[in-house]
Amino acid sequence: xxxxxxxxxxxxxxxxxxxLRMIKSGEVVTGTVLRIDPEYVLVDIAYKSEGLIPxxxxxxxxxxxxxxxxxxxxxxxxxxxxxxxxxxxSKEKA
Numbered sequence: 001x002x003x004x005x006x007x008x009x010x011x012x013x014x015x016x017x018x019x020l021r022m023i024k025s026g027e028v029v030t031g032t033v034l035r036i037d038p039e040y041v042l043v044d045i046a047y048k049s050e051g052l053i054p055x056x057x058x059x060x061x062x063x064x065x066x067x068x069x070x071x072x073x074x075x076x077x078x079x080x081x082x083x084x085x086x087x088x089x090s091k092e093k094a
Contacts, residue, residue, distance in 0.1 A: 023047055023077050023087075028094050033071045041067060043075060043089060051075065051087035058091060 023029065023045070031045035040052040053075060058067040067073070079088040 023080060025077055025080055027077045028074060029077060030072060030074050031089070033067055033069050033073060035069060036065055036067060041065070043073060045075070045077075045087070045089070047087065049081065049085055049087050051077070051089035053089045053091050 029045045031043035031051065033041055034044050034050060035042040036055065036058075039055055041055055041058060043051045043053060045051050053073075055065050056063075058065040060066050073091055074094045075089040075091050076094040077087065078090050078093070081087055
């Protein structure tokens with residue numbers, strides 16, 4: 001970056017490299033619930049794509065999903081990205 005100090009350039013590089021964090025199948029990560037649909041719960045795991053968890057994994061004994069947008073959840077990465085670019089997660093396996 002033209003006119004930038006070496007320290008600022010180094011900080012930018014560190015931030016950029018940190019944003020390229022790789023995740024692997026079997027890894028347990030913490031995410032934030034973004035949306036709850038009848039079939040899936042959408043979770044932000046601070047990766048390039050959000051992840052999906054089947055809604056039934058959050059259901060109580062009556063079948064009611066006990067999760068809300070904004071909740072923090074610990075999940076396991078089941079499949080990093082399928083052909084549609086979706087990350088499949090599991091709360092149950094975490």
